[in-house]
Amino acid sequence: MKQNYAFLDENSKKEIRRKTLKAIAIPGYQVPFASRELPIARGWGTGGLQLTLSLVGQSDTVKVIDQGSDESVNAVNIRKLIQDTTDVKDTIHTDEATLIQSRHRIPEVPLRPYQILVLQVPLPEPLRPVEPSERITKMLHADREYSGAWLRLFEQIMKYGSITDDADYPVLVNGRYVMAPSPIPRFDNPKMENNDGLILLGAGREKKIYAVPPYTKVTSLAFDDYPFEVESFDDITCRESGLTGVYMDELVDEETGETYYVANDTSFMLEEMNKEGSVR
Amino acid sequence: MTTMVHNTQKHYRELVDLFSRPGEVRISTFDTPNFTSFSDATLATVLTLFDNEISFHTPEQKDYIEFQTLTGGRYSEDLSEVDYAVIKEHDLTGELMMTIKAGTLASPEKSATLIIEVDSIGEGQKYSLKGPGIKTVNEIEMTFDPKWMELRTELCSEFPLGIDLILIDRHNQLAVIPRTTITEVI
Known part of the structure; x- marks a missing residue:
């Protein structure tokens, strides 16, 4: 079957590219984009996949992981789709890859400069558990009004004696935006801080792209008497x-x-x- | 085989690296017939980012007709609504800088990107840069008048509002200063 290079048509790529550059310029801010239909269902990594397809080129080496594994069905299918439409090299070794798409993990091997990590995001809005309306969460971000996010953590402490968020633990990026780091374990949160590579996050179903540039301050939300702890x-x-x-x-x-x-x-x-x- | 698809992809990746590492300089090798008054790297940036969904402004008629024909982008006289302005440094005006979109607090991405062609990147005024994407401090030398940088700093003073600058010189060198970067004349 004849397909455009990297599956997406050029206009779709251009739109994703413009939005990605904005996302890098405004760390942690969720830029809305026109999420495209893909041969996999929304919610199965389409946000990450669209980012990867808009980025990938002939000189790239791609690695795709799903919860730390290169061999799971989801990872293999996404890797095959990328390769079938681009003929790029693939690898399982983190330091050999130029482009890494991942679901729910940041690899153990630290990112190198110029490496790009693409994370698949199911729920990009950290305030969604406390506010169902998108229009209102957008205003809350505009006003830097994050009481809801703090209150949620506080309630967990009141109810269970500690913060119970194990994955998707909210972070504050560059001192401005509270961001959902995708359902990576708390263990991976500190890897985002001052990291050498670029982290891009894509939510296909929710139609959002956001980014953490290299060497950016990323702090996990915590209280003085209940500090952030990794597993x-x-x-x-x-x-x-x-x-x-x-x-x-x-x-x-x-x-x-x-x-x-x-x-x-x-x-x-x-x-x-x-x-x-x-x-x- | 390389085609326009591969060339724009490659150029986009340079832009991704430059946006995430303010002050770094890259040379574009994008090769395409150029009938505009701008350098090849400027045309490459236009071809990579423009399509019929965006509006742009550029002062000379021959340039905007060429950009429109090549990309389908919409030329606009109204600076307050354009998504991109492609301009040479000597054509910059304070009015342009103060009229273009800087986004809104709810939608800071609805801001303009300035693609500015300067005479030289590598010599000229020295700036120090700090902020996300920079490990400690980056330095860049370019022939970019500090008065424009001052206006840019003013526009970017209320983060997340602001504009992003793509700077390109006559020798196809590119650098990017996004809104998060704190610049200082040294």
């Missing part, structure tokens, strides 16, 4: 690789009923295991 994996060891201190998946051995852990970022785990003198 700790220091005393947990990956059963496959012996790694520790990285983000882990908790699994249950069906035969013994025992709980065990495996590193979530599979390509990182593989790289570590292939190193000479690795733990396993």
